Amino acid sequence: MTQTYISNVINLSTLPKDKMAVITGFSIQNQSLETRLREIGFAEGDHVTVKHKGLFGGNPISVSLNGALIALRKQDALAILVREMESKT
C-alpha cells in the first residue's frame, strides 16, 4: 500500500476535518500529557481523522483512531504531530 503524504509535519489541532493523517510523533514539552495520550491509544504510525469540532472555536475535537473515537481539546491536540495523507477513498 503506497501512501502519499500531502503535507509536512503539522500538529493534530490544525488538521482539517475529515482529512486522514498519520501520527509521526509527540512534541516533548509535556511528558505527562504524552503518557495520557499514549495510554488512551495514540501512537506513532496510527491513522487519525478529525470527525467533529465543537461549536465554540472548533473546540473540543473528536478524533477517529482505529475505530475508536476520542475527544480532546485543541491545546492538547497540539502535542500530537501528524502528516496529512492522500485520502484512500
Place this chain on the structure above:
Amino acid sequence: MSDTDIDTASHSESISALRLALLGAPNCGKTSMFNALTGGRAKVANYPGVTVEYRKGKFDLPNGQEVELLDLPGVYGDCGHSMDERVAIDAVRGNLDGERRPDAILFMMDASHIETHLHNVLQAKNYGLPIILVLNMMDMAARDGLEIDTVKLSSALGIHVITSVAVRASGRAHLLEYLQKWSKQVLSGTAKPPMGEAETLKDIQAKARLITGQSVSRIAQAETLTNRIDKIVLHPVIGLLLLFTILFVMFQAVYAWSAPAIDAIEGGFAVIANGVGTLLPDGWIKSLVTDGVITGVGAVLVFLPQIIILFAFILLLEASGYMARAAFLVDTLMAKIGLNGRAFIPLLSSFACAIPGVMAARTIENERDRLTTILISPLMTCSARWPVYFLIIGAFIPDGRVGIFNQKGLVAFGLVMAGVLVAMIMATIFKRTLTRGEATGLLIELPSYKMPVLKDYLRGLWDRGMIFINRAGRIILPASVIIWFLASYPARATTIAATYAGKVGSLIEPVLKPIGFNLEIAISLIPAMAAREVAVSSLATIYAVKEANIDQQLGSLISSQWSLPTALAFLAWFVFAPQCLSTFAIIRKETNSWKWPFFAFGYLFVLAYAAAGLTYHIARAFGL
C-alpha cells in the same frame, strides 16, 4: 461498610476461593460481565483512608469451584492519573489495606477497539499475576468488519485469549469452561505470571501495533452505526440543541408522567391512615401511627415515581454511551468556568444525589478541578429536594400551560437552572481564588452506542429506588417519630408554639423571620439536616398534629396558611439547602479534610439566606 466488615469478610472466605480481578479500559463491559457472572449480587467495598468503592461478588463455576470477583474502575495504562484509576492499580498490585491481592487477572477488552487498546494488556502483564485476555463484544467487532485471529493473538501476547459476549449466556460459555481448568492451575500455582514486557510505553505500543498488524484484519470498512448517529449527536449546533432538549424533556417527564402513580400512592396512604385510624382506639398510639409514622413517611414516599423517572433517564444516558458525548458537547461551556467536560458527569449525577456525584468526581484527573466540582455539586438539584419543590409548586403554582409547556414543570425547570447558574458563578469564583491553577484539558473516549442491557438497567433502577425507600425507613421514619413527639407534647399545649418543637423552633425563628419563614418552617429545617426531604415529612407531621382533619392534604393546608412570598422564599432557600449532613460527610471523606465541608456549609448557608431574603422582600414589594 466499615473496614472491620471487610476484614471479617476476607478472613471468613475459604482459602480455596479463587480471587479474580476484572481489569480493563472504561466501557469494555466489565460491569455487564460482573452482573452476568455473579447475578448482580454485589458487596460494595469501602476502604480506610480515602473512600474507594468497587464491587465484589461471588459465583460458582459449573464444577463447584468458588470464585470471588472484583469489579474494578476502568483504567487505561498503569500510571493512575485519577483517584479511581489508582484504586484499580493498587488492587491488582496488592497495595490496598485490608484487601487480599487477587490471585489472577481477567483482562477485559472491547474487541472492536483492540487496535487502540491492546497495549493496555501488555502493560498489565507487568503486574506479575497470572492473566488472561477476554475479548468482549465480539458480535459488535464482527459487525464493524473486524476479524481477529485469536490463536495468533494468543501466541504473540504470550497469554491465553478468550472471546466473549458478556451479555449472552452462550457468549460466556467459553470463559466459564476455561475458568474451570485455569482456576485449578492458578490455585495450585502451576499457572505462572507471564513474562514481563518492555518498560517504556512507546516500546509497548510499538509491539502492540505489530501484534494487531498480524492478527487483526478489517475485512470491511463499513461505516458504523455509531458514526452515523454521531453525525447528528455531535453536530456543533444540532448536538447542543438535542442535549438541551433531552434535559428539558427529562425534567418535564418527571412531572407529567408521574402524576397517576403519585395519586395512587397518596390514595393508598390515605386509605391506610383511615383504616388504622378506625382500628386503633383514640389516644397517643393512634396519633403516633397516623400523624407521625404514616403521614411522615407517606409524605416522602409519594415522590418515589419522580425519583424513578429521573434515574430512568440518567441511567439510560449512561448505559447507552451518550453521557461521554454530553461531556464533549458542554466542554467549552465548562471551560468558561474553569472546568472541563468530564465534570459534567459527576454534576449530572448530583441531580440524583450529591453523594454519588461527589464520589464520581474521582474520575477527574486534576485535583483542583475535582475540588471545584465537589464544592459546586450540592447546587445541583438532588432528588431529596424534589419533594420540597413538588410540595410548594403543587400548592402555590396554578395548573396551566405556557405554550406547550406545563407551568409547574417550567417553575421546576427554573429552579434547577437557578442552581446551575449559581454553580457556574461559584465555580468561576473558586477557580480564580481557592482552586486557582492552569487550565486542564479534556481527554475522553466516546464509547460506541449500546443498547442497554434491560436486566442491568432495571437492576440499577431497582437499586436507586431501594436506596430512596431505605432512607425513608432509616432516616425519615425515626425523624417523623421524633417530630411527632416534639410537636405533640407537652400534652397541655394547645398551639404549636407551646410544644417542645415550638420551643426548639423559636430558638432559630428570630434568625429566619427576616427572610419570611414561619415557626413551622423553622421547626422543619432542623430535622432536614438528616435529609432534605425530611422538611416535607416534618411539615406533614406538624400540621397533622395541629389540625384535627388528617384527611386534608399537606399541600392545600400550607397554601391556605402560608403567604406566597413565604412559599417562594422557602423554594429559594432549597435551591441552596445547606442541610444534608450526608453530603458534608462525603465531602469530608473525599477531600480528607474538615476544612472543605465546613467551607461548603458556610457558603451554601450564606447563599440560601440571601436568596430566600431577596425573594421574600422582592415578592412582597410586588404585592404578591
